[in-house]
Amino acid sequence: MTKPRVIPRGGQRDRLGEGLFWSAREGALYWTDILAPALNRLSLEDGAVTRWPMPDMIGWVIERAHAPGFIAGFRGGFAELTLDPLVITPITGPEPDLPGNRLNDAKADRHGRIWAGTMPIGADRPSGSLHRLDPDRTTGRVDTGYTVANGPAISPDGAWLYHTDTVPGRVYRFALDEAGVRDRELFIQFESGWGRPDGMTIDVDGGLWIAHWGGGRVSRFTPNGALDRSIALPASQITNVCFAGEAYDRMFVTSAADGAEAEPHAGALFELDPGIRGLPPHLFGG
Template sequence: MSAPAYEVAVRAEATLGEGPTWDAATGRLLWLDILGSRVHTYDPATGRRTVRSTEQHVGAVKPRAGGGLVLNLRDGVGLLDADGTFRWLYHEPVPGRRANDAAVAPDGALWAGTMRYDEAPGGGTLSRLTGDGTAEVVLDDVAVSNGTGWSPDGRLMYYIDSPTRRVDVFSYADGRVDDRRPFTRIEEGAGFPDGLTVDADGCVWVALWDGGAVRRYTPDGRLDRVITLPTPRVTACAFGGPDLTDLYVTTARVGLTAPHPTAGSLLVVPGAGKGLPQPAFQG
């Protein structure tokens, strides 16, 4: 159950740090501050960092197959070209609603989540978007759409609606999901499941909001590792580095009256496991 100690990769004071994603094409880690409307990059080889402001709250950022980024924004999904040009791929403003976590499926489609600012039950969605801007709402009764990921063979999709305290699993094929069932439940007092990632062994790593930890569950849903972190609001995790063995973890300061010095920083657990290469968005 023990795990390697964490390090501070980027000391920051992100209000709501989220969405770590390894961009293999550029050799850098993407992450963001949702409420700070900022997209960050970090190159672990050189230590170089960049920060780009967005005009809206940004829930997720992922690399695109042809270069540039796709952004899950408050009012829809946008494309940012390598030269900085921005355009909407899908634009659907809904008062009181914002983007949250997103993930790229094995077929290159973006599964983008939303939630209401007041976290009202049923106010959020999970949608599948293709590169031509076609959007299909897959789940329309969500409170806080969060972590999404796929098994190594692409036959299972894991998903978190945080207030349920569950990680659910679907059967997945050809961009479709069915047979939703619980994969694991987070007990009272341990926090709420937030972001997730799946490793090369098919284990599911879950960040715990107000739980101060990342947990790893085996493919049969058994808890087998806990990484304890010093700040309670742990938001998401992803493997990165050239060999995908370092676990990057984002954290948040929002709502903390006396935040730990690492709250809002990007943390890393070197040699935590072995991640899966992540597909880029085909758009």
């Protein structure tokens, strides 16, 4: 494995980089800066980075399968989003009864549904939940009691959905099928000294890659939940991880500068060689 590379961005650092998404149709990587707030785009063809200021906290974007643009997770809820010109069309707020919460991280599954977690803005109480957004725009809360709901990831066969509560260091696993999720179980408990689990992704062999907030690395866990290997990064607050490129053999990692301003690479976007391929992301079916 090669040494992690810092992506040149003219000195720009993300206060809270998150929400990585690889767009095969654009040949570009998207990610958010939740606290700026902003949406970033890296073209893998020429290395150009574009940044769009956003009107509110934005946790993630996921491409639409049958329409241009994205579904985005804003502080207040789900919205359609297109760029150049920027147009944001709200869909729904999943938690109108909890104005102190925000959407945080999400993934789509093979059925075109989005699984998205919420969290209190202060990360100070277990008021977060896991929600589902269907292609017909209906929503539902499917699990609750999270302080920082994070990092959904889906197994290559679509049979498992992994979801994290960052603060207690727990990675859960749900059985997943066309009807939804069921039978939550504890899959990985982070050990003392590892930091805390944040964003996640899956490789072709079912390995679960997890970003370590406060742990300065990403790690691969086997399909049985055993720690396989780790890759150190030159920043402590690692937030998200994503496979990209035509062969899905390039890995990109986000980080956060908020609270770690003294670290020279905090808030940087990193690229590393994972030594294995990932999978194409699923798109929203609506």
